[in-house]
Every structure is written in C-alpha cells, then in structure tokens.
Amino acid sequence: MASVALAAATALVAGCATGSGGSASGASGNTLTLWTHNAGNSAELDVVKKIIKEFNGSQSKYKVKLQAFPQSDYNNSVVAAASAHKLPCLLDVDGPNVPNWAWGGYLSPIDVSGSQVPLSDQLPSTVGRYKNKVYGFGFYDVALTYFARKSVLNKYDIRIPTTDKPWTKAEFDSALTKLKKSGKFAYPLEMGTGGSGEWWPYAYSPQLESFGGDLIDRDGYKTASGTLDGKNSQEWASWFRSLVTKGYIAKKSGADPNKDFLAGKSAIQWDGSWNAAKNANKLGDDLAIIPPVDFGNGPKIGGASWQWAMSASCSNKAGAQAWLKFSRQTKYFVDYAKATGTLPGTDAAAKQVEGYQPGGKFNVLVQYARKYAVVRPVTPAYPYISTEFQKAAQDILAGADPKNALGQAAKDIDNNLRTNNNYAG
Template identity: 30%
Template sequence: MKKTMKRVVAGALALSMTMLMAACGGSGESTVSSGSAAQPSSGSTASAATIKVWVSSGAEDDVYRETFEKMESELGITINDEYYPKDELDSKLQVAPVVGDSPDLIVADYLQMPAYYEAGMIQPVDEYISEDLKSDLLQSVIDESTYDGKMISTAQFDSGMAMWANKSMLEDAGIRIPTSYTDAWTKEEFEDALAKLKANGVEYPLYIRQNKPSSLYYTYMPVIASFGGDYVNRDTMLATGTLDSPETIAAYDYISWLCDQGYMNPACDYEDGFYGRKESAIALLGHWKYTEHVDALGDDAIIIPIPDFGHGVFTCTGSTVWAMTTAAVDNGVADAVWSVMEKSMDPEYITLVTDFNGAIPSRYTVMEADPELQEGGRLYLYREQLEANIVVLRPLTPAHMTIYSAMESVMADVIAGADAAEALSAAAQSIDEIIIENGWNIE
C-alpha cells in the first residue's frame, strides 16, 4: 500500500468519524490510536486481563470456543468471544471506534484487514512476533499477513482449494482421476466427465455451493483465472476492462452453460448435495467442508485439481487471520492479546483447527507432522499446489467488501439466469465508482 493512498483514506475516515461523533454529542475523543507500533511492556504480565474478541462466524466457531476456553485456563485471561456473520461483523467494525465498542482482537478473513488498518484500527505485531516463529511460517501466510510493509496479523492455517470428488462415482463412470495439478483435466476432459456422470445416473454431477453465492467469490476465482480473467486490473486496481473482459465473461457464461446442461442445479438451496444427498459427484469447495465430506464419504472423499480451462491450473490462497486492534493498546491489554495470538500458534492449537477443517497448517513444523499432507495423503494436493505457487489471490485492497458484495450479487444473478456480460459490466462500473470516490486506487 502506497503512503499517498494511506494518507488520503485515513484522512477521509478520520474526518467522517469526527463529524459523526459531533453529531452524536460525543466529546470528540476517539479510541482509535495513531497506529504506530506498540512496544511490549518490559516485565509486564498479561494475566488477570479481560479481552474482547470478535470472530467472523463460520464452520470453525465451536473450535474457537474450545480454543478460547482452554486459553483462559492456561493464560489466566478472561476472553469474551462474540461471533458475527461476515457482513454484520464488517458493519459493526465500521462504527465500533466511533461508539467506543471496539474489540481487542479480531478473527476474520485476511482481506478485511486492509480497510481496518487504513481506518487506524489494526495494531502491527512486528514488535511482538519472534524471528523463530516467523521463520517457521509458510510464505503465503506471511504474505497475507503483511500490509503496508508491516505484519498486521497471524494465521493458524492457509486455505486448501481444489475440488472434492466421490471416488466411487468417478470410477463407476469410467473417469480418469487426476492426482496432481500437473495432470489436471482439460476443459474438454472435464465436460466429458460431467457427461459420463450424468449418463451414469448422477443427477447433478457438479455442486458449487449455489445456496451461498458469497462463498463463490473465493472458490470460483481459480476458474476465472484459468479462463484468463480477474476481478480487477492488478496495476490500476480498477474493475472496468477486467471484470467485464471477454475472459471473465466467458468464465461466468460457463455457469449458465453448466445449468443449461443440467450439470448443476441452479435451484439448490442446501449444503449437502455432494456429501449427503449424493446427487453430485464433484464439489467446487475448499478445505472447510473436510469434516462433513470425510465423515459422510470416508475413503470416497478425495480432492482433485480444478481443471485447466485454457490458461493453466490454479488454486486460491488466503485464510482467517488474528489481528490485534489499536483499542487493545488504548485499553492496556495489548500484551494479553498478543499472548492469546502467540498461544494460537502453538502446534496444539493449530492442529485443533486443522484437524477439524482440513486446512494447511501455517507452520512448516506442524505441516510436516501431518500424514494427510505427505505425498500419498488425502490432502497432499493442497500442499503440492501451494508449494508450486500456482496460487491466485483475491485483490488485497480496502475495497474488498465492495468487490465481495458486488460479486455475491453477480453470482446469484447469473445462477438465476441473468446475462453474465450485463451483470459484470454493471458491477464493474459500480465498483469503480466507489473505489475512485474513496481514492482506493491512488498510488
């Protein structure tokens, strides 16, 4: 993030917050600090502190509850953890500094952090994290946790993104099963596989989580990249000309084609089409359905690479991160928050979550101890793809929620039968209006 952009955004946000506080009859003082790095207190103790944690609600909620309960006992810290859907969490965080209700720790998608950092809400942790711990982290985790040249978060895992498949269904239909990104299906092979599955009695061969189009902002991105498209131009950070390019349109037209062929169910409003109802043989989903897939399908639950649609095979990277807020510094609980963040990186706590969600441990030493991530293991493809660096990242920008919301609508509309070119053109224009208005593409 360039300094000019930071000054423009931070200044605008500071002005709007000041005006809002005045309108509300506030004193004009804010709990948002300057964002300068806080030095750990020499000889201080984090015990007996109380911290507030806001978590972006998801499949791992119960794991986090167990995590925080164990940490309370081990660290002697009271942890008040609250869980909110992503959109609600974002809305709460936008007003939290103004109303004096900021959390001390945020656990959320890494892409939400740039906007919060620009607003002065996130405390860098460079002064806290040890070199020993940092050197054990996957490079992709360091990349997602670094913004404006500072490390602003930590992560217990990186995501695994490919396609889940029902091994027996593929074998029964006489379909070749790729085991590496290097032997992924071509577009033609993929379509042949779908046709064979359909002819073999599989009602809807492909499940792409039609009931939750917001998640397709992430899971469909490797497909978009393989068609040669993207959400924004990575140089200008604007959408027009890229989101509505022929390549991106082709990727979304493909969804319409899949629906027209009867290969996916556009009216699907449930989660278990692949692993429960078994009406699908392939699911475009990442690691987060690991437990459901393995519990329901056993050895039939395998992962295979996303096909090559013409521009190569891709996966996505990025995950849930833990970030200290500047409110923690103002509240005098920064050391306590860091003790929780640091504890979350212990192998015990990393494996607690990755054993549940099937993600890639953020630390090399933990990954090496997991049999499923060794060659021949069920999840080795995730590791292989990550180490081969065939990754595509969602745009790392304060405009993340703007793009995310727009693409949720586009995906829902296209699945429902809307024209992809029209939907993408309208989305590109609306996204750029907001980006330009806020100066989010200024270098």
C-alpha cells in the same frame, strides 16, 4: 467455514473510518480484551480459550479477557465499536478484510519477530499484509477441491486427475457430458450455488482467474473495467451460465450440497477441505480428492482465512503483541487444525496432524494451498468488490447477459474507487 464469512464489512467502504482516532482503548491497565467470531463454534473457541488460559498462566504481567460473538454479528460489531472508539486490543478478522480494516484505521501493524514460529514458515495466504506491513496472521487455511467417487469416474471412463496433471477445460466438459448422459444423477456437478455472501467470490472467482480474468486490475487496484468485464472474464461467465443451461448444475443448490453429494445426487462436488474427513469416513478409499480444473491459466483456488490482529486504538500494544507472540507456537497450529478440520498453517504442524502429514490422504489439500491459492484482491475496496461480484454472478446464472452484468459490476466498482480516492492514505 472460515474463508466464507459474511462480507458484512461492506459498511467500511463508504468512507475512511477513524478507528485510530480518539482515546486509546481495549485494555484496563494490563488487562486486555480479546474479541473473536467463534461464539457459535465451540471447537475453535476452545482452542482460543486454551491459548488465553496458558498465556495468562505463563506470566503475571498481562491478563487477556475473552468476548465471543456469533459469526453473523461479528463484523458489524467491530464496525460499530470502531466508530465509537471502543475496539478491543485483540481481535480476529477474515483475511480478505484485513486491507479494509487496516485502511480504515481499525488495525495496527504487528511485530511478532522472535516468536517460536517465524512468519516465513507459514502458508503465504495465512499472513495478512497491506502496503508491505503485517497486520494479521492465521493458524490455518482451507482449500477448495473437487470430490468424486473413483468408482464413478472409472465407470464412465473419466480420468482421475492429479496435482501434476489436473483436468483441462475440455476434459472437464467431456466428463460432465458423459455424467449427464448417464441419467444417474440429478446433476452431474454440485457447485454450491445455494450459498451466499463471501462464498461466491471465494468459490467462483478462482475459476474466473483460471480463465485469465480477475475481479480487478491488480496493478495498482485502480480499475475493474477491462478486467472484470474483459474477454477472458466474459468467457468464464458464458461457461458458468452454460452449466445451468446444459443441466450440469442446479441454478440454486440445496441447503446441504455435501449431503447431496454423499447421497449420490451429484457425481462431482466443488467444495472445501472442511468436508474432506467426513467424506473419507463415508466413502473410504473410493473418495477422489481432485485438484481444480485448469481453464487455461493454471488451476486456482481462493486463499486466506481468519487471522489475529491488534487494534490501532489499543492502549496496551506491548501486552497485545506479547499475546500474539505467545500464541505462535507449533502446538497451537496443531490444535486449531485438529479442532476445525482445516489445513495446518505450517509444514511443522502438518506433520503432527493425522492425514495432513507428507504422504497422508489429505496432504494433497496442503499442496493445493501452496501451489494454487490466490488471495482475494489486497485492497480496502474488497468488501465492495465481493458484493458486486456476487450480484453479477447470481444474475448471470439467472440468465443475464454476461457482458452487461460484468460491465455493470466493473462500472460500480470503479465508481466506488473514485468516491474513495482509490483508497489512498
């Protein structure tokens, strides 16, 4: 799903790119090229096509041309095009990568003032900023949540938590103990540990943050040592590993964790809003949509999804910004949410999407995105951090010493920061 794209942009962190150098590109006169990662996602791609068609038909000066890539190839295609000074004028970018692509010279700040939907109306996580400038915006976000059956929780005398009163760590641990003792489930908890790439920091670093740790010291983004391998982070890692040793989760989940949950193999699933409608269709009113656990420093979930941006090398920035401004209409925020099963990026759009309107059965997910979302570290180093965290977390689940695994990750991240002069410039 949107926020868990492959972190293929790690190629960028080897050194500052030169996407803004050389000849301008991405347009032939007033015909502008647009790239998207949605070649394999026809529902979302249809919305992009609709916006392009209606923009092209709304005026006679500019024409936007679409080129769609499979998501698995997209980031590498952007990196290669930037190196060759052949980026399109318009492109989408996974939210956590915005700082890296801006630092690398791939993106230009955008000005969408005067568009129908002000940036201030959006979920904060759907606006991509770097060094106090706006480089991208998205139409939607997703939210992590726990899914369970109310009947199962009631049967084992487990409180159904609310947004105002989520589970504490003690309550969560108690619930898992009861469910394991019942012998009714292959694993009481499904955490999606068979996933890969960006799923790992997206899914598990919010839990680390709720313990009081973080991926990097966000005060200046100059070191991970003392934070990623600090006491609170080590407590998270020990707990994370204990889920395997106590038999609460599989060291590596099956290929379709949500299918396993719906089949009753697990009692509680840590998953995303993208499966909310499917689960509700299957379980009806028995479905419990549960907030993240408060492990001591408040409930947390990841924030930021795919966003639209303008390349620094675009030779027709006026045309690119005209398209960006045109796209910022409430009806398109609605179209994206309906097509993709994602959270509408504005309250006005949410009111028009069945289930997400105030009082709707999925509106709680919008509340999670507003109350609990933490964007991944806003630093060009993020793709590297993402890869190092994934490796450390996987090693910890496999039995590595938490202090050593996190310490090595922090050391490697600090070396990367030093090599790149803390991504100054």
